[in-house]
Amino acid sequence: AQKVTQAQTEISVVEKEDVTLDCVYETRDTTYYLFWYKQPPSGELVFLIRRNSFDEQNEISGRYSWNFQKSTSSFNFTITASQVVDSAVYFCALSVRGGSNYKLTFGKGTLLTVNP
């Protein structure tokens, strides 16, 4: 069975601090995809990044960076110099193909609050 654990339920930081959101996943499949989504207070979910299981390169996009480590089954997300607009719930998700079925599992999310 697949599982995604986001151990940090809530994180609160002050603007301009760096913050890392942890994501640990479990799967027996060798081919899988990992995602991060952002859910701001307005409610809609916004796609941030996708990473496949064969690509362990870290990725940087502006103030956002992602660290994928298969050895520890982790796909952590770091926001550098956080801003108030980064306040949201962030979800990590794991996608695997189970036979003819499609399985996407979300973590329970981490609520990030960035205070001015």
Place this chain on the structure above:
Amino acid sequence: DAGITQSPRYKITETGRQVTLMCHQTWSHSYMFWYRQDLGHGLRLIYYSAAADITDKGEVPDGYVVSRSKTENFPLTLESATRSQTSVYFCASSLTSGFSYEQYFGPGTRLTVT
């Protein structure tokens, strides 16, 4: 450029009533999905569809029915609503295989069953 829309955005209904939540996307995406979001559970997949007339169960399908006669529409029906189905429901779509591609989400429908 509406993208993906859901209606209604808010709904209050009584236990035992049938309710249909609508989802419409303008991208001609093959895959569509229904999720529910509950405190403590995160997002859970209810049903998904790979194409018109092809649907499959997700993690929590009991009490729900879906259909997909047209690529752009994917309605979700609660046949006999129960209080445990009070939730926020999100529809999503994906360009091709939902397995490897990101999903685009609608704004959500907040459903309250009294």
